[in-house]
Structures are given as structure tokens and as C-alpha cells.
Amino acid sequence: MxxxxxxxxxxxxxxxxxxxxxxxxxxxxxxxxxxxxxxxxxxxxxxxxxxxxxxxxxxxxxxxxxxxxxxxxxxxxxxxxxxxxxxxxxxxxxxxxxxxxxxxxxxxxxxxxxxxxxxxxxxxxxxxxxxxxxxxxxxxxxxxxxxxxxxxxxxxxxxxxxxxxxxxxxxxxxxxxxxxxxxxxxxxxxxxxxxxxxxxxxxxxxxxxxxxxxxxxxxxxxxxxxxxVPGDISSAAFFLVAGLITPNSNIQLKNVGLNPTRTGIIDVIEQMGGTITVEETAHADNKAGTLTVTTSQLNGIEIGGEIIPRLIDELPIIALLATQAEGTTIIRDAEELKVKETNRIDAVAKELNKMGANIEPTEDGLIIHGKTPLHGAKVTSYGDHRIGMMLQIAALLVKEGTVELEKAEAISVSYPSFFTDLNKLYQ
Structure with a gap:
């Protein structure tokens, strides 16, 4: 599509x-x-x-x-x-x-x-x-x-x-x-x-x-x-990044689960210089809140060690975020990415590089050189929902050419209304 x-x-x-x-x-x-x-x-x-x-x-x-x-x-x-x-x-x-x-x-x-x-x-x-x-x-x-x-x-x-x-x-x-x-x-x-x-x-x-x-x-x-059940921060991550890297944007995400073992992406956004506010709300059994992001100037950082399990599912979209940051971002200690729905280390590097990114895959992560403009390409999700959604957020930045995604149907695994929600933000 x-x-x-x-x-x-x-x-x-x-x-x-x-x-x-x-x-x-x-x-x-x-x-x-x-x-x-x-x-x-x-x-x-x-x-x-x-x-x-x-x-x-x-x-x-x-x-x-x-x-x-x-x-x-x-x-x-x-x-x-x-x-x-x-x-x-x-x-x-x-x-x-x-x-x-x-x-x-x-x-x-x-x-x-x-x-x-x-x-x-x-x-x-x-x-x-x-x-x-x-x-x-x-x-x-x-x-x-x-x-x-x-x-x-x-x-x-x-x-x-x-x-x-x-x-x-x-x-x-x-x-x-x-x-x-x-x-x-x-x-x-x-x-x-x-x-x-x-x-x-x-x-x-x-x-x-x-x-x-x-x-x-x-x-x-x-x-x-x-x-x-509170909202899923792994699904919120795609719109957090969209709001940070798309010009003149302000996106608010409601009822996002804020279990501390899952909030590594918030730490990374703050370390990169992103503008994000967290407003906690009472929730019966699970901590939740409202997250708001606005377009930001970002800087490359190093991501590794004990934070990795707190953001393992968000690393594909974090890699895209890093392509729009000034300087180099290094992701290490993330060997688990190789045994997800696909080898996400290779998939992220290959597909974003097709679009003009400058990413080197490593044995346990990625080296991402920013800031890079993105252009149209034919890409694939490899049947992996998180790769598919990440590529759609990347496509928002493309000014020349079109982005054709194979296996877009994989997105329904975790976010059946993804394209509907995206459509609301630019109407």
C-alpha cells in the first residue's frame, strides 16, 4: 500500500x-x-x-x-x-x-x-x-x-x-x-x-x-x-516520535500505561532533548497518564545496558527518531531484536537506509548517523507490525517520491486502528 x-x-x-x-x-x-x-x-x-x-x-x-x-x-x-x-x-x-x-x-x-x-x-x-x-x-x-x-x-x-x-x-x-x-x-x-x-x-x-x-x-x-487495561506505551511510541520529528506538531496521548519497567522511551526522548510532558492519572491497578509531545531539536545519544529491556519493543521507532537527531546515536546490548517477529536490527537498517537514512547494523544494535532527509522507496514490514508502523511514521517526512509498503496488514497484530488514528492528526 x-x-x-x-x-x-x-x-x-x-x-x-x-x-x-x-x-x-x-x-x-x-x-x-x-x-x-x-x-x-x-x-x-x-x-x-x-x-x-x-x-x-x-x-x-x-x-x-x-x-x-x-x-x-x-x-x-x-x-x-x-x-x-x-x-x-x-x-x-x-x-x-x-x-x-x-x-x-x-x-x-x-x-x-x-x-x-x-x-x-x-x-x-x-x-x-x-x-x-x-x-x-x-x-x-x-x-x-x-x-x-x-x-x-x-x-x-x-x-x-x-x-x-x-x-x-x-x-x-x-x-x-x-x-x-x-x-x-x-x-x-x-x-x-x-x-x-x-x-x-x-x-x-x-x-x-x-x-x-x-x-x-x-x-x-x-x-x-x-x-x-491501560493504553499501550509501545503503541503510543509511534505517535510520540511522529510529534517530535514532524514540523509544527503537538500530539497528546491519553491513558498511556506508565509501568516503570516499560517507560524507557520517555527517558530516551528526554535525553535526546525532546519536549515531552507526563501527566499521571489515577488508575485502579496500573499506573497511567497523558503524554504530550511537540516538535523538537534532537541530539544523538548512546542507548545500552539496563535500559534496553525497558524499551526493547520501541527500538525500531527510536532508530527512526535518531535519524532526525543531530550527531550519532549508538544502540547496543539489544541482541534480543534479532529474535522478534523478524530480525529487527537488520530490518530497521535495511528499510530506513532504502529511504535515505545512514544506519549501520551491528551484532547487538545499530549505529545511526543523523540528521538525514528521507525520500520515497519500496519497503517491507517483513510481516512485523512494529516495522510497518515505524515505516509509516518515516514516510511522513518524505517530500520527494512515494513510499510503498509491502505486508502492511501486519499492523493489525497490535494496532488495528493505526491508520485511522494517524488520519485524525492531519485533517
């Missing part, structure tokens, strides 16, 4: 889509809790709907009236063997977290997804779960999906030092540890998003966190809750 280009003066207010991470987990915790869980402001994107359908296939009654989703949980023991393999679509969160839940169930489940999921490494989840007593196997004795997992009600607790900084891996182990008999200890490489830990407490469970060390006692039972 041809992307919108050559725009100035983006102005307006946007309610960004609901948080993807919390939407996934609200279904999962509702399914394993005792009693009814109601979910308001659920993200009805493809990924989260994959999670909803997977738990329906596991025997959980879930109703959606278009406004509120109601999950009728019967505890871990209420999960039943699926009649057929579970299709996780494009969702890495679904496949990895559900493995942790299935590890403690005494039946065999097959899991598969799209071509992107088939390339995502699963040993990082399978190895710790297997050491706890589950039997997880990848396709043809590899670590890649389709997967088969045979769970057991006799899961052993684990003491595990994580080799990668990954909230998905941590959460999978936590879901298994909730069903094991005894105390499990997880030590994170770097602190990652903590929505799972928050929801354990919200649903009546207990967990202790001391810096990067997490201790959880099993088995635990959970009680159904009422959840209102």
Missing part, C-alpha cells in the same frame, strides 16, 4: 490501543483463577485474540459482548486437553507464556503459529520447563515450533539464572513455578517488564522481588478480578 507522506503540523488527541502485554495476561490469569474475571478495554488485536481463542480451546468459557470480556475460571485444574493443536498466530507472548501454564497440566498439547513463530527460538523456555519435569519438544528435534508439551502435576521448583533478559521467558517460568511444590528462585539478567508479577499479586497470589531476584512459592491459587 502507498503510505501517507509529506505531512507537517500533526495536531490532536489520541487514545492509544490497550496494552498488549496486560491484555494477554488478563486472559491467562482469568483462565487459571477461581471464579469470574471481567476485563475492560481489552486489546482486540490479532495477537491477543490468539490468546483468547487458545484458552477457549483449553475448555475455558470466555464471553465477549464487544465491551467487556468475561472469563469463567476454574483454576489450573479446570484446563482441559484441546481437541486439536493450538494456533498462536503471530504471538510470541501467547506461545511462550502458555507453555509455562501447560507445563503443570497432566496432558499433551501441540502448539503452532505462522511462519514468523516457526523461526522464534524456544529453548530459552523449553530447557527450564523440562528441568522442572515437563516434556517440551520442538519440530524435528529442533528448538523451533511447532511444539509439543506434555505437562505434569508433579512439577519441581527451580533455581534459575536467566541467560537472556526476557519478560516472556521469566513469565513462562513463573506460570510453571505457581504450580510446582516448593519455592522457585529466578534471577534476571536485567530487570524486565513486571506485569506478570503485578498480576500475581492482583489475583491474590504472593511473590517476592528483591532487585533482579524473584522468589515464588507454589502451588498457588488465584481469585477472579475486575481488570481495566
Amino acid at each position: 502507498e503510505l501517507v507522506s509529506n505531512k507537517t503540523a500533526l495536531n490532536g488527541i489520541i487514545n492509544v490501543p490497550s496494552d498488549k502485554s496486560i491484555s494477554h495476561r488478563s486472559i491467562m490469569f482469568g483462565a487459571i483463577a477461581e471464579g469470574t474475571t471481567t476485563i475492560k478495554n481489552f486489546l482486540r488485536g490479532d495477537d491477543c485474540l490468539s490468546t483468547l481463542k487458545a484458552f477457549q480451546d483449553l475448555g475455558v468459557k470466555i464471553e465477549d459482548d464487544g465491551t467487556v470480556i468475561t472469563v469463567y475460571g476454574n483454576g489450573f485444574s479446570g484446563l482441559q486437553p484441546a481437541n486439536e493443536a493450538l494456533n498462536v498466530g503471530n504471538s510470541g507472548t501467547t506461545i511462550r507464556l502458555i507453555m509455562g501454564i501447560l507445563a503443570g497440566r497432566p496432558f499433551t498439547t501441540k502448539l503452532f503459529g505462522d511462519h514468523s513463530i516457526a523461526k522464534r527460538p524456544m529453548n530459552r523456555v523449553m530447557l527450564p520447563l523440562n528441568s522442572m519435569g515437563a516434556v517440551c519438544q520442538g519440530h524435528d528435534h529442533t528448538e523451533f515450533p511447532p511444539l509439543t508439551i506434555t505437562g505434569t502435576e508433579k512439577l519441581q521448583p527451580i533455581a534459575y539464572e536467566m541467560p537472556v533478559a526476557s519478560a516472556q521467558v521469566k513469565s513462562a517460568i513463573l506460570f510453571a513455578a505457581m504450580q510446582a511444590h516448593g519455592e522457585s528462585v529466578i534471577i534476571e539478567k536485567e530487570k524486565t517488564r513486571d506485569h506478570t508479577e503485578d498480576m500475581i499479586r492482583q489475583f491474590g497470589g504472593t511473590i517476592d522481588v528483591f532487585g533482579k531476584e524473584i522468589r515464588i512459592q507454589g502451588p498457588q491459587t488465584f481469585i477472579g478480578q475486575e481488570i481495566t
Whole structure:
């Protein structure tokens, strides 16, 4: 499709889509809790709907009236063997977290997804779960999906030092540890998003966190809750950057989740000299607020270390931001980008360079030389929603030529109304 280009003066207010991470987990915790869980402001994107359908296939009654989703949980023991393999679509969160839940169930489940999921490494989840007593196997004795997992009600607790900084891996182990008999200890490489830990407490469970060390006692039972999902800062990020780099712009984003483990992009914007204001609002269970950005003069910075897990999903759009900053920006310690929906290090560099950027991919990140004007090109999302949205924001700056995006449909994975919301800002 041809992307919108050559725009100035983006102005307006946007309610960004609901948080993807919390939407996934609200279904999962509702399914394993005792009693009814109601979910308001659920993200009805493809990924989260994959999670909803997977738990329906596991025997959980879930109703959606278009406004509120109601999950009728019967505890871990209420999960039943699926009649057929579970299709996780494009969702890495679904496949990895559900493995942790299935590890403690005494039946065999097959899991598969799209071509992107088939390339995502699963040993990082399978190895710790297997050491706890589950039997997880990848396709043809590899670590890649389709997967088969045979769970057991006799899961052993684990003491595990994580080799990668990954909230998905941590959460999978936590879901298994909730069903094991005894105390499990997880030590994170770097602190990652903590929505799972928050929801354990919200649903009546207990967990202790001391810096990067997490201790959880099993088995635990959970009680159904009422959840209102805040907006997703990862989706807000695209319009934050649009407002900073498009001339004469002022964009306000409402109900954005402000969990401190997710707000690295705000820190980066401030470090680069961007004008951003954060107005916090009360939210029942999750910190949220209104973010406002205006067109800014930006400077290159170095991004690495412990901040990376706090902005891993935002790095493609941060790379675009850096192309419009004066000087060089270096992103390092971001090897995880290679095993997302696509190799995001290579995808960002290749596609933005087609448009006139000057970006060097490295083993663990990117070196971005700014400030560079952008021009028209034929680009692709590689089927990755975040690459697709980033390229549309880049296209706004293009004054010469058109930008043609292949695989634009991937954007519906996390932000079905993305183009509609963008359209509101320049009308």
C-alpha cells in the first residue's frame, strides 16, 4: 500500500490501543483463577485474540459482548486437553507464556503459529520447563515450533539464572513455578517488564522481588478480578516520535500505561532533548497518564545496558527518531531484536537506509548517523507490525517520491486502528 507522506503540523488527541502485554495476561490469569474475571478495554488485536481463542480451546468459557470480556475460571485444574493443536498466530507472548501454564497440566498439547513463530527460538523456555519435569519438544528435534508439551502435576521448583533478559521467558517460568511444590528462585539478567508479577499479586497470589531476584512459592491459587487495561506505551511510541520529528506538531496521548519497567522511551526522548510532558492519572491497578509531545531539536545519544529491556519493543521507532537527531546515536546490548517477529536490527537498517537514512547494523544494535532527509522507496514490514508502523511514521517526512509498503496488514497484530488514528492528526 502507498503510505501517507509529506505531512507537517500533526495536531490532536489520541487514545492509544490497550496494552498488549496486560491484555494477554488478563486472559491467562482469568483462565487459571477461581471464579469470574471481567476485563475492560481489552486489546482486540490479532495477537491477543490468539490468546483468547487458545484458552477457549483449553475448555475455558470466555464471553465477549464487544465491551467487556468475561472469563469463567476454574483454576489450573479446570484446563482441559484441546481437541486439536493450538494456533498462536503471530504471538510470541501467547506461545511462550502458555507453555509455562501447560507445563503443570497432566496432558499433551501441540502448539503452532505462522511462519514468523516457526523461526522464534524456544529453548530459552523449553530447557527450564523440562528441568522442572515437563516434556517440551520442538519440530524435528529442533528448538523451533511447532511444539509439543506434555505437562505434569508433579512439577519441581527451580533455581534459575536467566541467560537472556526476557519478560516472556521469566513469565513462562513463573506460570510453571505457581504450580510446582516448593519455592522457585529466578534471577534476571536485567530487570524486565513486571506485569506478570503485578498480576500475581492482583489475583491474590504472593511473590517476592528483591532487585533482579524473584522468589515464588507454589502451588498457588488465584481469585477472579475486575481488570481495566491501560493504553499501550509501545503503541503510543509511534505517535510520540511522529510529534517530535514532524514540523509544527503537538500530539497528546491519553491513558498511556506508565509501568516503570516499560517507560524507557520517555527517558530516551528526554535525553535526546525532546519536549515531552507526563501527566499521571489515577488508575485502579496500573499506573497511567497523558503524554504530550511537540516538535523538537534532537541530539544523538548512546542507548545500552539496563535500559534496553525497558524499551526493547520501541527500538525500531527510536532508530527512526535518531535519524532526525543531530550527531550519532549508538544502540547496543539489544541482541534480543534479532529474535522478534523478524530480525529487527537488520530490518530497521535495511528499510530506513532504502529511504535515505545512514544506519549501520551491528551484532547487538545499530549505529545511526543523523540528521538525514528521507525520500520515497519500496519497503517491507517483513510481516512485523512494529516495522510497518515505524515505516509509516518515516514516510511522513518524505517530500520527494512515494513510499510503498509491502505486508502492511501486519499492523493489525497490535494496532488495528493505526491508520485511522494517524488520519485524525492531519485533517
